Amino acid sequence: MRRRHRAWARIDLAAFRANLATAQKAAGRARVWPVLKANAYGHGARRLALACADEGVARIGVGDSGEALELREAGVRVPLLVLGTVIDAELPALLRHDIEVGVHSEGRARALGAFARTQSSRLGVHLKIDTGMTRLGVLPEAALRVAQAIADEPGLELRGVMTHFAARDGIHDPRTHEQQRCFQGCIRQLRDAGISIPAVHGANSAALFSGLQPLGDAVRPGIALLGILPAQLAPEIPLQPVLSLHAQIVFLKDIPADQPVGYGGDWISHRPTRLATLPIGYADGVPYRLGSSGRGTVLVRGQRCPVVGAISMDYCTIDVGHVRGVEVGDTVTLIGRDGAAMLNAQEVADAAGTIPYEITCSIGARVQRVYHDAAPHPAEERQSAPLPAP
Numbered sequence: 295m296r297r298r299h300r301a302w303a304r305i306d307l308a309a310f311r312a313n314l315a316t317a318q319k320a321a322g323r324a325r326v327w328p329v330l331k332a333n334a335y336g337h338g339a340r341r342l343a344l345a346c347a348d349e350g351v352a353r354i355g356v357g358d359s360g361e362a363l364e365l366r367e368a369g370v371r372v373p374l375l376v377l378g379t380v381i382d383a384e385l386p387a388l389l390r391h392d393i394e395v396g397v398h399s400e401g402r403a404r405a406l407g408a409f410a411r412t413q414s415s416r417l418g419v420h421l422k423i424d425t426g427m428t429r430l431g432v433l434p435e436a437a438l439r440v441a442q443a444i445a446d447e448p449g450l451e452l453r454g455v456m457t458h459f460a461a462r463d464g465i466h467d468p469r470t471h472e473q474q475r476c477f478q479g480c481i482r483q484l485r486d487a488g489i490s491i492p493a494v495h496g497a498n499s500a501a502l503f504s505g506l507q508p509l510g511d512a513v514r515p516g517i518a519l520l521g522i523l524p525a526q527l528a529p530e531i532p533l534q535p536v537l538s539l540h541a542q543i544v545f546l547k548d549i550p551a552d553q554p555v556g557y558g559g560d561w562i563s564h565r566p567t568r569l570a571t572l573p574i575g576y577a578d579g580v581p582y583r584l585g586s587s588g589r590g591t592v593l594v595r596g597q598r599c600p601v602v603g604a605i606s607m608d609y610c611t612i613d614v615g616h617v618r619g620v621e622v623g624d625t626v627t628l629i630g631r632d633g634a635a636m637l638n639a640q641e642v643a644d645a646a647g648t649i650p651y652e653i654t655c656s657i658g659a660r661v662q663r664v665y666h667d668a669a670p671h672p673a674e675e676r677q678s679a680p681l682p683a684p
């Protein structure tokens with residue numbers, strides 16, 4: 295078989311759509327606003343945002359202004375919310391492209407409003423309340439004052455009030471309940487003061503899928519839409535992995551026992567064996583730690599193979615001595631399924647001492663994203679994998 299790419303990430307759009315539907319079911323009457331920051335956690339924000347638009351989502355969250363503008367450029371007309379902070383230089387483009395921003399301080403709110411007025415325009419904003427994440431956001435005791443300032447500012451339009459939960463396991467962590475209570479209190483206070491709030495939103499994937507209630511008007515899942523969620527959080531929820539990561543074998547080499555392999559000779563063969571070289575390295579998102587932890591694993595012909603030696607920038611090596619019939623050109627799976635064998639992003643993250651978010655976000659630009667809208671048989675896929683757009 296001849297693959298078209300050295301290394302590629304297969305993105306299953308049908309799985310993404312299914313996860314969106316699953317999230318919508320879990321959200322009940324709240325709307326799902328997908329969070330597609332950091333290039334949709336490495337999956338490719340443009341294509342996923344267009345899929346979201348097809349599915350009729352009402353709003354998409356992004357990490358910064360550049361990501362929002364990239365989606366506008368790709369033809370995404372859905373309302374976009376920059377969840378992080380913006381800087382002054384970005385304001386003209388944000389206004390021009392009707393992009394909403396999160397507001398994290400009173401000073402920021404005033405500056406945004408003043409600028410919008412100079413353009414005879416209005417900027418849509420979401421007030422972010424820090425209920426315990428202790429990162430961005432106004433403190434609960436300042437929430438009413440800042441909300442009032444936004445309401446009184448003709449250059450701003452309050453489109454929502456939000457918070458963000460810190461716990462990794464949602465409602466299984468008592469801090470989530472504390473944050474929720476605090477948030478509900480702030481919302482009541484704002485409403486009692488006569489401030490009209492078009493949308494209240496808080497839940498991320500962990501909060502949504504662990505069963506947080508009430509969810510307010512919208513939820514903001516990111517990682518769960520990509521089919522990655524700690525199994526204990528939602529054991530019955532059928533989320534499907536969206537990304538699989540592959541490379542093809544470009545070189546095979548038989549080596550004797552006692553042969554040091556790779557930079558530093560960190561790994562030494564203890565028996566004669568066969569090594570395969572993969573054209574994917576740490577610049578492409580293979581964690582360097584996988585080489586030194588001794589726990590790196592990939593799949594070849596349905597079998598697990600250890601990563602051996604240090605991961606290089608562009609390459610890594612694996613031991614295929616136990617796999618029959620290996621050839622140059624064989625597909626290697628670094629994340630995903632191969633026959634009965636499966637390696638998910640969580641396992642790779644565990645082996646590298648990190649979290650799955652970092653694993654998928656780190657997949658580099660050289661790795662071709664190949665999008666599939668249904669799930670064809672692997673044999674069919676071999677012939678139909680499209681060439682990258684010019």
Ligand SMILES: *Cc1c(COP(=O)(O)O)cnc(C)c1O
Pocket residue numbers: 329331377458497498499500514515516517518
């Ligand atoms: C990243 C992010 C989310 C989504 O978090 P997941 O854990 O991926 O579901 C939601 N809200 C905000 C403000 C975020 O930064």
